[in-house]
Amino acid sequence: MDETWVRDYTPFRIAGNLYYVGSYDLACYLIVTPAGHILINEGVAASPAMIQAHVEELGYRMQDIKILLTSQVHYDHVGGLAEIKRLTGAKVMIQEADAPVLADGGRTDYYFAAKGPTFTAVQPDRVLHDGDRIKLGDMVVTALHHPGHTKGSCSYVLTVRDEHSSYKVLIANMPSVIVEGRVTEVSSYPAMAADYEYTFASLRKQRFDIWLAAHASQFGLHEKYQEGDAYNPEAFRDEAGYRQEVAGLEKQYRDKK
Numbered sequence: 001m002d003e004t005w006v007r008d009y010t011p012f013r014i015a016g017n018l019y020y021v022g023s024y025d026l027a028c029y030l031i032v033t034p035a036g037h038i039l040i041n042e043g044v045a046a047s048p049a050m051i052q053a054h055v056e057e058l059g060y061r062m063q064d065i066k067i068l069l070t071s072q073v074h075y076d077h078v079g080g081l082a083e084i085k086r087l088t089g090a091k092v093m094i095q096e097a098d099a100p101v102l103a104d105g106g107r108t109d110y111y112f113a114a115k116g117p118t119f120t121a122v123q124p125d126r127v128l129h130d131g132d133r134i135k136l137g138d139m140v141v142t143a144l145h146h147p148g149h150t151k152g153s154c155s156y157v158l159t160v161r162d163e164h165s166s167y168k169v170l171i172a173n174m175p176s177v178i179v180e181g182r183v184t185e186v187s188s189y190p191a192m193a194a195d196y197e198y199t200f201a202s203l204r205k206q207r208f209d210i211w212l213a214a215h216a217s218q219f220g221l222h223e224k225y226q227e228g229d230a231y232n233p234e235a236f237r238d239e240a241g242y243r244q245e246v247a248g249l250e251k252q253y254r255d256k257k
């Protein structure tokens, strides 16, 4: 495992009611509302204690987390899900195509299946589809199905506000390719190439103010922000960086087609 996945990192307010509660590289997002909180991404199996400490350091309570989401069903984003569900009693929501993989601990993952289970299985409470809205109090998070990296990978779109502005936030699942061979020859995922095509087309169309992703390294967190910096949502406004990163991933994909 990459050491930066479990390296501690000071939690901070990104914009409005959106906070970073992940590790140095595994990005976990807390959306705070008076009706309870939403957590996006639960890290690896060892992450829940760190995530809990971060939530409490910000002055919030784990028991107030009502909804658990994830970018995709790989062990670096759902490894801590079973434990956080146990701690919070929150409802687990996941895209339809990732749901069976979550429910069998990764045994049917197109890529990691040979390793057997790679995380503790969790039965989802709600299955999500493209465009579904996840509501909690006056907060609405929209799920965008961006398959390819996994069959049910999702990006999330939400609008947050502070005293000065409102920000449309895109938490993108960046569609990196992990198969060694051709994307057109993955027998456990025959629709892979079509799914990547769809996802790149959708990502190219996205418009937003703030761009985030499932790994800090994917959106350049450490170039944009240093631990202890003052609140500054503008630091995460980086449309050019997003377009460049998506184009780079698309090239990687086309080279494997």
Ligand SMILES: [Zn+2]
Binding pocket: 074, 076, 077, 214, 215
């Ligand atoms: Zn990952």
